[in-house]
Amino acid sequence: MIILYGGSFNPPTLAHYGVVKLLNEVYNPDKIILMPVGCKYPKPELAPCEKRFEMLTLMAIDFSNVLVSDFELTQPFAGTIRALEYLEKEYNAKVALAIGADNLVSLPTWIEAEKLIKTYQLIVFNRTHILSHDKIKEFERDHKVKLDIIDYDYEISASKIRSNVKKNKKHLLPSVYKYIKENHLYEKEAK
Numbered sequence: 001m002i003i004l005y006g007g008s009f010n011p012p013t014l015a016h017y018g019v020v021k022l023l024n025e026v027y028n029p030d031k032i033i034l035m036p037v038g039c040k041y042p043k044p045e046l047a048p049c050e051k052r053f054e055m056l057t058l059m060a061i062d063f064s065n066v067l068v069s070d071f072e073l074t075q076p077f078a079g080t081i082r083a084l085e086y087l088e089k090e091y092n093a094k095v096a097l098a099i100g101a102d103n104l105v106s107l108p109t110w111i112e113a114e115k116l117i118k119t120y121q122l123i124v125f126n127r128t129h130i131l132s133h134d135k136i137k138e139f140e141r142d143h144k145v146k147l148d149i150i151d152y153d154y155e156i157s158a159s160k161i162r163s164n165v166k167k168n169k170k171h172l173l174p175s176v177y178k179y180i181k182e183n184h185l186y187e188k189e190a191k
Helices: 014-027 049-060 080-091 101-109 113-119 133-143 158-163 174-182
Strands: 002-007 031-036 066-068 095-100 121-126 148-151
Touching: 002 014, 002 080, 014 031, 014 049, 014 095, 014 121, 031 049, 031 080, 049 066, 049 174, 080 095, 080 113, 095 101, 101 113, 101 121, 113 133
Parallel strands: 002 031, 002 095, 031 066, 095 121, 121 148
Antiparallel strands: none
């Protein structure tokens, strides 16, 4: 099994690191593919693509089965489903998608959402204040799928880290913190 875990990773935090550890513990996948969104992704304060890719690479070093993919950095964005199809073909293996509960809420609006939901296993990291048990059951009933739910309550946001990297460095791997400082990332927000 291959698990795709995508996001802006702006920057990659210990919460992201914990998700990767849990994916390994629960699923023991052949590979976990970390995939940062492309630079055209409409998100404020998005660090340059190559910087986010390099920070993710620093995070991936700790795991023998984790790779960082530049697929969304080098391809025109055509939906997460294209990345899943690409990985399925590339590795000739079953592919699952790991997402946060906040992404599950918006998933029905994604490109070819129904096909994605019906075709790929969905692993959802839920924070109790985001999705109730009833909301999860409602999503499963509405889309006729069974979700894999992993409760995960690591309370830190990347935007909080960006607002003051030094104050929030405890939520970053030391190597990622060092990279941020050496490359003068997120300095504007801290002033």
